[in-house]
Amino acid sequence: MTALQLVWFKRDLRVHDHEPLARAASEGPVHCLYVIEPSLWQAPDSSSAQLAFVLESLRELDRDLRRHGLWLDVQIGEAVEVLAALRARVAIAALWSHQETGNALSFARDRAVAAFCREHGIVWQEFRQHGVVRCLPSRDDWSARWLALMQQSVWRLPAQPQSALAAEVSPLLTQPTVAILRNVSTAGDDKPARQRGGRRAAENVLTSFWRSRLLRYRSGLSSPLTAASSCSRLSSYLAHGVLSLRAVVQGTWALQAELAADPRPGAAHALRQLQAFEERLHWHCHFIQKLESEWQIEQRPVHQGFIGLREAAFDPHRFACWQRGETGLPLVDACMRYLAHTGWLNFRMRAMLVSVASYQLWLHWPPLAQHLAREFLDYEPGIHYPQIQMQSGVTGINVIRLYDPIKQARDQDPQGQFVRRWLPALRRVPDSFLFEPWRMPVSLQQRCGVRIGSDFPAPVVDPGQSLIAARERMYAWRQQVNGSAESARVLEQHGSRWRQRRDVDSRRKRDEQETPHGQLSLQGL
DNA sequence: AGTGCAGTTGACTTT
DNA sequence: TAAAGTCAACTGCAC
Numbered sequence: 001m002t003a004l005q006l007v008w009f010k011r012d013l014r015v016h017d018h019e020p021l022a023r024a025a026s027e028g029p030v031h032c033l034y035v036i037e038p039s040l041w042q043a044p045d046s047s048s049a050q051l052a053f054v055l056e057s058l059r060e061l062d063r064d065l066r067r068h069g070l071w072l073d074v075q076i077g078e079a080v081e082v083l084a085a086l087r088a089r090v091a092i093a094a095l096w097s098h099q100e101t102g103n104a105l106s107f108a109r110d111r112a113v114a115a116f117c118r119e120h121g122i123v124w125q126e127f128r129q130h131g132v133v134r135c136l137p138s139r140d141d142w143s144a145r146w147l148a149l150m151q152q153s154v155w156r157l158p159a160q161p162q163s164a165l166a167a168e169v170s171p172l173l174t175q176p177t178v179a180i181l182r183n184v185s186t187a188g189d190d191k192p193a194r195q196r197g198g199r200r201a202a203e204n205v206l207t208s209f210w211r212s213r214l215l216r217y218r219s220g221l222s223s224p225l226t227a228a229s230s231c232s233r234l235s236s237y238l239a240h241g242v243l244s245l246r247a248v249v250q251g252t253w254a255l256q257a258e259l260a261a262d263p264r265p266g267a268a269h270a271l272r273q274l275q276a277f278e279e280r281l282h283w284h285c286h287f288i289q290k291l292e293s294e295w296q297i298e299q300r301p302v303h304q305g306f307i308g309l310r311e312a313a314f315d316p317h318r319f320a321c322w323q324r325g326e327t328g329l330p331l332v333d334a335c336m337r338y339l340a341h342t343g344w345l346n347f348r349m350r351a352m353l354v355s356v357a358s359y360q361l362w363l364h365w366p367p368l369a370q371h372l373a374r375e376f377l378d379y380e381p382g383i384h385y386p387q388i389q390m391q392s393g394v395t396g397i398n399v400i401r402l403y404d405p406i407k408q409a410r411d412q413d414p415q416g417q418f419v420r421r422w423l424p425a426l427r428r429v430p431d432s433f434l435f436e437p438w439r440m441p442v443s444l445q446q447r448c449g450v451r452i453g454s455d456f457p458a459p460v461v462d463p464g465q466s467l468i469a470a471r472e473r474m475y476a477w478r479q480q481v482n483g484s485a486e487s488a489r490v491l492e493q494h495g496s497r498w499r500q501r502r503d504v505d506s507r508r509k510r511d512e513q514e515t516p517h518g519q520l521s522l523q524g525l
Numbered sequence: 526a527g528t529g530c531a532g533t534t535g536a537c538t539t540t
Numbered sequence: 541t542a543a544a545g546t547c548a549a550c551t552g553c554a555c
Binding site for chain 3: 221222346347348350351352355391399400401402403404407408
């Protein structure tokens with residue numbers, strides 16, 4: 001019996017550009033494993049829709065592996081138990097996987113696996129798949145590290161990888177992978193319009209973005225009406241690793257190079273869109289790094305001076321209204337229902353949902369984070385928690401952004417198509433009242449066939465007053481923590497160095513203008 | 526043709 | 541990926 005190279009798939013459900021798989025395959029016979037871990041899928045931040053997306057991706061992963069003479073062994077159980085059972089039957093030469101920046105549960109699971117490996121003398125080889133650095137000493141040279149990783153060439157499987165004999169490994173040999181997947185229940189997948197998992201779907205989305213949708217990227221990003229087709233829509237595929245971030249970055253660079261050499265007038269426009277997109281790929285890793293560097297921020301605020309800000313004031317009724325899309329604020333409710341239906345929402349509207357919950361409704365952020373984690377098909381813990389905390393104003397280092405849902409509606413959905421589509425009760429309300437239907441006189445309500453308070457909820461808070469109150473509370477609180485050692489620590493540990501660099505640049509530019517030197521100073525003589 | 530003025534736009538600051 | 545306010549520059553128009 002030859003010892004096998006065990007490749008453990010987690011949030012990296014692909015064959016292309018898979019470093020652990022490629023390296024393991026050059027070492028000896030490979031066995032590919034995915035573990036459906038009940039403790040993770042029963043956790044309050046995961047949902048059946050996400051599981052269904054993963055199962056769809058596993059099905060295609062198995063198919064792609066079989067094209068290379070390999071196959072995917074899908075096991076159900078806790079990771080350490082599954083590994084122990086495997087080890088009882090076959091010799092494991094090494095465990096190969098990508099590093100994962102997950103939640104506290106997957107972190108604990110990884111520690112248990114590490115202990116198991118140590119105990120049994122199994123070497124666990126982990127590799128980076130994002131521009132995220134374990135045990136990052138300083139944020140200062142982070143961008144350079146990101147660039148270096150993205151510039152490395154993509155990994156390919158050796159031509160003829162050697163598969164570990166299935167008979168040796170699996171007692172379920174008679175049951176092909178697809179049958180196992182079919183038996184996993186996804187009851188409760190309540191998102192009829194969600195994206196489908198799998199490599200084929202991912203490639204189609206990527207291709208349509210690069211071929212055409214790209215051109216409306218910047219202009220269509222903000223409005224919920226256009227975002228679904230203008231945004232890249234890669235997030236779910238990146239979150240589950242169906243696409244490799246590096247491959248997307250390199251594809252973006254290649255297309256940029258092509259466009260830079262293209263003399264046609266449209267090329268410059270396309271190039272600008274791609275630059276905006278590339279910036280966001282950067283931010284992707286910047287945020288994940290925060291959770292990697294400080295895993296505790298899943299539970300407590302990044303800035304500990306914000307402990308106590310909202311906890312005691314938590315109002316379960318307001319929270320339930322927000323969750324169900326029944327706040328009585330039309331754009332907020334429309335967005336929540338759209339999200340429940342599709343598992344996706346564009347960035348600006350996500351920010352608005354969190355802002356309204358955090359400020360107007362004055363809700364503590366962890367319950368918001370948990371609800372949205374389940375709703376987002378593209379839930380990526382490393383992006384999720386830092387983002388929610390930033391939008392709810394407890395990081396202490398970011399500008400407080402208070403969204404006015406009425407202004408957002410007027411800006412992003414001026415004709416009210418989005419609101420009317422997702423809130424049929426308001427379909428006949430005229431534009432002038434659509435975003436503040438509670439202002440309608442009763443006679444008008446009757447004429448539009450909607451009674452505010454029964455057919456459509458009355459607003460759960462006064463949106464104007466609650467916004468003003470929240471602003472006052474936030475600035476008072478910030479005043480109090482300003483200049484504290486904690487503020488300096490957060491900035492040092494998590495702050496983007498981008499702003500700093502720009503400040504230096506603009507200061508240099510200003511200095512050059514004010515005190516001309518060298519040849520420039522001769523110009524006026 | 527130049528001036529004054531109201532209204533608009535954009536860059537920047539403040540909360 | 542805020543919103544509101546300030547200010548200077550600009551625009552169109554009347555005289």
